[in-house]
Amino acid sequence: MTARAVVTGIGVVAPSGVGAEAHWATVLAGTRRTGPITLFDPAGYPTRVGGEVPDFDPAGHVDTRQRVQTDRWTHLGFAATRLALADAGLPEVSPDPYRWAVTLASSSGGNLFGQRELQRLWGGPSRTVGAYQSIAWFYAASVGQLSIRHQFKGPSGVTVSESAGGLDSLAHAVRTVRRGTPVVIAGATECPLSPYALACQLRSGLLSDVADPERAYRPFDADACGYVPAEGGAVFVVEELGHALARGARVYGEITGWAATHDGAPTDVEAGPDPTHYARALRLALDRAGVRAHDVDVIWPDALGVPAYDRAEATALRTVFGTHTPPVTTQKPLTGRAHQGGSALDAATALLAFRHDLLPASAGPQRPAPGCELTFLREQRRPRSRIALVGARGFDGFNSALVLRGAAPPPAGEARG
Structure with missing residues (x-):
C-alpha cells in the first residue's frame, strides 16, 4: 500500500x-x-x-x-x-x-x-x-x-x-x-x-x-x-x-494530491499569464487526490493582486470548476505576499480552519474586478467536505496546486487549539 x-x-x-x-x-x-x-x-x-x-x-x-x-x-x-x-x-x-x-x-x-x-x-x-x-x-x-x-x-x-x-x-x-x-x-x-x-x-x-x-x-x-x-x-x-x-500524534490533515506545471514562456506583465497550465495543475491535483470538482469545500488562490494575473487565475478556476466555483478565500491582504512563505502560510491556514472547524471569510475583494467574479467566502462557516484546494503561481511561469483533506475536528468537549 x-x-x-x-x-x-x-x-x-x-x-x-x-x-x-x-x-x-x-x-x-x-x-x-x-x-x-x-x-x-x-x-x-x-x-x-x-x-x-x-x-x-x-x-x-x-x-x-x-x-x-x-x-x-x-x-x-x-x-x-x-x-x-x-x-x-x-x-x-x-x-x-x-x-x-x-x-x-x-x-x-x-x-x-x-x-x-x-x-x-x-x-x-x-x-x-x-x-x-x-x-x-x-x-x-x-x-x-x-x-x-x-x-x-x-x-x-x-x-x-x-x-x-x-x-x-x-x-x-x-x-x-x-x-x-x-x-x-x-x-x-x-x-x-x-x-x-x-x-x-x-x-x-x-x-x-x-x-x-x-x-x-x-x-x-x-x-x-x-x-x-x-x-x-x-x-x-x-x-x-x-x-x-x-505515537498518538494529533493529525491536522492529509496531503492527498498535488501537481506542478510550467507555462513554458516568459510572462507579459501587461497581458498576464496564460491560464491554461495553471488550470491543468489544479485539475491534476484533484485527479491525483481522487477528488471531484464539486467535492471541494474551499479554495485558497494565489491572489497576486495584479489585474491581468487575477483575471487569468479566475479564468483557470472557472475552467476547472465551471461558472460557480467553490467558495474562495484569501488572507494575503492581511499579511502581504511572502512569496514561497505565503503559499505555505495558505496551507497552514487551511489546516487550521479544519482543526477549528471553521472556514475563514476572505479578506476581500470589496468590488470584484470584471472577469474576477468568483464565489468569495463573505462570512465564516463550518466546513462540509473538509477538502481544500490551495493554488500558487511563481514568477516566471511556475504553477502548483495542493489538495488537503482535513482531519475530523476534536470532540465537542475537547479544546480545538
Missing part, C-alpha cells in the same frame, strides 16, 4: 503573529498587519509598505553562533521549525537522524545579510566581506542549518519555484515519506525586505506603489494595483500516518 502523509505540526512566523494560534486569531479577526517597512529605510522606493513579523527577536529561537552566521530569513525558519516540532510533540533533536529529513522552499535567499556585507565591501575602507557571506545568502542555507541543528540527515533538499515553492515543498515531503522516510520537515519562510531585494521585485512590475496599507494590496478587486511584499511563512511536520498514530 502507498504510505499516507499527514501533517502533525504547524509552525507559523508571519506578519499575522508568531505561532499558529496567533496567526489564526489574526485571520478570524480580519486584522490587517501590513504597514510601513522598518527593516530598512525605503524612502527612495515607490513601494514603502510591507508585511513584517511583529516583535520578532531571533535570540529567542537561534543561538548566538547561528545568528551571526545566518540571515533573518533563516532565523525565521529556525523559529517556525521549533514551533512545528513542539506542536507535533517531537523532540528538537532527532533520535533517529537518518529517518528524519528537511525539504524547504527558497527563492531569494539571505538578502539582509548579503546587503550588509556587500555594502561593507564597496563602501568601507577594509574592502572585505565576512567569512559567512559565502553561505548565509545561499538559497539552501536554511535547509543546511536546520539539518545540522536538528540532526535531519535523511534525504533533504530545496525547492526553488518562487511563490509556488511552498506547495512544491509539501509535495516533495509526501514523496519522501512514500519512499520510506517517516518524518519530513517542509514549508518555507522568506525575507524579501532589503534594498536590493525590493529593487529586484520592482523590476518585475508587479509591486503596489500605494502608500495606504488599507488600499495597497487588493487581489481580485476593481482597485487592484499590485502586491505588497512580506516576510515570514510556515513550516510543517509531515509524517507517515502509521508513524504518527503509533
Whole structure:
C-alpha cells in the first residue's frame, strides 16, 4: 500500500503573529498587519509598505553562533521549525537522524545579510566581506542549518519555484515519506525586505506603489494595483500516518494530491499569464487526490493582486470548476505576499480552519474586478467536505496546486487549539 502523509505540526512566523494560534486569531479577526517597512529605510522606493513579523527577536529561537552566521530569513525558519516540532510533540533533536529529513522552499535567499556585507565591501575602507557571506545568502542555507541543528540527515533538499515553492515543498515531503522516510520537515519562510531585494521585485512590475496599507494590496478587486511584499511563512511536520498514530500524534490533515506545471514562456506583465497550465495543475491535483470538482469545500488562490494575473487565475478556476466555483478565500491582504512563505502560510491556514472547524471569510475583494467574479467566502462557516484546494503561481511561469483533506475536528468537549 502507498504510505499516507499527514501533517502533525504547524509552525507559523508571519506578519499575522508568531505561532499558529496567533496567526489564526489574526485571520478570524480580519486584522490587517501590513504597514510601513522598518527593516530598512525605503524612502527612495515607490513601494514603502510591507508585511513584517511583529516583535520578532531571533535570540529567542537561534543561538548566538547561528545568528551571526545566518540571515533573518533563516532565523525565521529556525523559529517556525521549533514551533512545528513542539506542536507535533517531537523532540528538537532527532533520535533517529537518518529517518528524519528537511525539504524547504527558497527563492531569494539571505538578502539582509548579503546587503550588509556587500555594502561593507564597496563602501568601507577594509574592502572585505565576512567569512559567512559565502553561505548565509545561499538559497539552501536554511535547509543546511536546520539539518545540522536538528540532526535531519535523511534525504533533504530545496525547492526553488518562487511563490509556488511552498506547495512544491509539501509535495516533495509526501514523496519522501512514500519512499520510506517517516518524518519530513517542509514549508518555507522568506525575507524579501532589503534594498536590493525590493529593487529586484520592482523590476518585475508587479509591486503596489500605494502608500495606504488599507488600499495597497487588493487581489481580485476593481482597485487592484499590485502586491505588497512580506516576510515570514510556515513550516510543517509531515509524517507517515502509521508513524504518527503509533505515537498518538494529533493529525491536522492529509496531503492527498498535488501537481506542478510550467507555462513554458516568459510572462507579459501587461497581458498576464496564460491560464491554461495553471488550470491543468489544479485539475491534476484533484485527479491525483481522487477528488471531484464539486467535492471541494474551499479554495485558497494565489491572489497576486495584479489585474491581468487575477483575471487569468479566475479564468483557470472557472475552467476547472465551471461558472460557480467553490467558495474562495484569501488572507494575503492581511499579511502581504511572502512569496514561497505565503503559499505555505495558505496551507497552514487551511489546516487550521479544519482543526477549528471553521472556514475563514476572505479578506476581500470589496468590488470584484470584471472577469474576477468568483464565489468569495463573505462570512465564516463550518466546513462540509473538509477538502481544500490551495493554488500558487511563481514568477516566471511556475504553477502548483495542493489538495488537503482535513482531519475530523476534536470532540465537542475537547479544546480545538
